[in-house]
Amino acid sequence: MTDFLQDISKRLKIVRLSAGYHSAKKFTEEYAIPASTYCQHENGNRALTLENVATYAKLLNVDPAWLMTGRGSPCGEDYDKDLEDKILLEQERMIKQGELHAAATPLISEKNTYSNVNIPVFKKVLQELLPLLKDIPDPNINDVIDFCCDLYNKIIVTNAEGDDRIHLIKLCFGSFFKGLEIRITEDSLKNIAMAG
Amino acid sequence: MDKIIRLPRHQPPVLHENAAFMSFDNCYKLGEVYKEIIGLENVHHFSLNVVDVHGKMSILSYNPQIAYGIFKDGSYLYNGSISPSYYNNFNRYTWDESYDPRYYHTLKNNMERKNGINKGVVLIKRINGLTLLYSFATKSNGDDFVAQIQDQEEVFYQMGDHCFNLITPIVDENIIGYNEDKLIKSNANIIRMTKKCS
Numbered sequence: 438m439t440d441f442l443q444d445i446s447k448r449l450k451i452v453r454l455s456a457g458y459h460s461a462k463k464f465t466e467e468y469a470i471p472a473s474t475y476c477q478h479e480n481g482n483r484a485l486t487l488e489n490v491a492t493y494a495k496l497l498n499v500d501p502a503w504l505m506t507g508r509g510s511p512c513g514e515d516y517d518k519d520l521e522d523k524i525l526l527e528q529e530r531m532i533k534q535g536e537l538h539a540a541a542t543p544l545i546s547e548k549n550t551y552s553n554v555n556i557p558v559f560k561k562v563l564q565e566l567l568p569l570l571k572d573i574p575d576p577n578i579n580d581v582i583d584f585c586c587d588l589y590n591k592i593i594v595t596n597a598e599g600d601d602r603i604h605l606i607k608l609c610f611g612s613f614f615k616g617l618e619i620r621i622t623e624d625s626l627k628n629i630a631m632a633g
Numbered sequence: 634m635d636k637i638i639r640l641p642r643h644q645p646p647v648l649h650e651n652a653a654f655m656s657f658d659n660c661y662k663l664g665e666v667y668k669e670i671i672g673l674e675n676v677h678h679f680s681l682n683v684v685d686v687h688g689k690m691s692i693l694s695y696n697p698q699i700a701y702g703i704f705k706d707g708s709y710l711y712n713g714s715i716s717p718s719y720y721n722n723f724n725r726y727t728w729d730e731s732y733d734p735r736y737y738h739t740l741k742n743n744m745e746r747k748n749g750i751n752k753g754v755v756l757i758k759r760i761n762g763l764t765l766l767y768s769f770a771t772k773s774n775g776d777d778f779v780a781q782i783q784d785q786e787e788v789f790y791q792m793g794d795h796c797f798n799l800i801t802p803i804v805d806e807n808i809i810g811y812n813e814d815k816l817i818k819s820n821a822n823i824i825r826m827t828k829k830c831s
Contacts, residue, residue: 588660595701615662616665
């Protein structure tokens, strides 16, 4: 079975455990699902159909798109924070252990008309950078926009946190202004980095 | 990543003190230069890694988060694509064939899948005591990309040379022992010495 299908099976198990069903038997008995079939689905020995994915997603209260692809939020529109936290925690553990493949992080790309974007992060990048345009002589707006998108793509993928993340953002902005030969104060760089 | 210490099966790289941050620190300029080749010949990522005369490796990457991730979690020790065991003994190899088999899935995931990459290939160039790793990667079909590089290796070397020439100020500033006079001429692959500007 391909890695893609194996990952769906693994996410199914993650969700089942996170939803409080400590055994597959308990889950299948509650919903009168053929146990043998479900176990094969969860073990990756049998491919799930779209109908299977939709059914399990509904029963376990998760977004079928997430169950299928691993992208986006596990709980979708019917947001259950507790469940989602448990799912993400287990998913992260499995990814770090190499037991589950991380879905490619959605990035901003000119090739895509649409993209999943972390709006709060992107807004903060823009909020801090745009006021500095007045310090840039004859700003090339396209360059600035491209840089914002590039910076977003870099920081959204990196697993840096806290001070490390701030440091990386600071370096990137410093590089930008260095490239434009504009002097920028440490305080301004720090403010921008904190916004990220 | 396991907390149990496992000795790498190949020689780990000796990293420049600023290896994890150098690409971020120069990301704007590197982006400007590398964008000239990104999109050509199915290249979607490029990194120029420079091993100086002291054997220290610097990373100048279009996607610095890739290198940062493996440095942060320590998995770089098991990534043969930046190991002297590979770059000192081979002129061309793929990323994944150089991964330590015990960490294959972790590296494949963190280096490639997480970034939408299907295949990475490293070409080696040795010049004036430096070892240059031209590391290309594609989001297109991986097998086709490998075949493409095999068939058109010179084209990819020229792309690497072009980028190297344009980032010499960054190399000069960040890498010890590099002589700024030495340029690589991509059309004939000839190294020409130029007079140092006073």
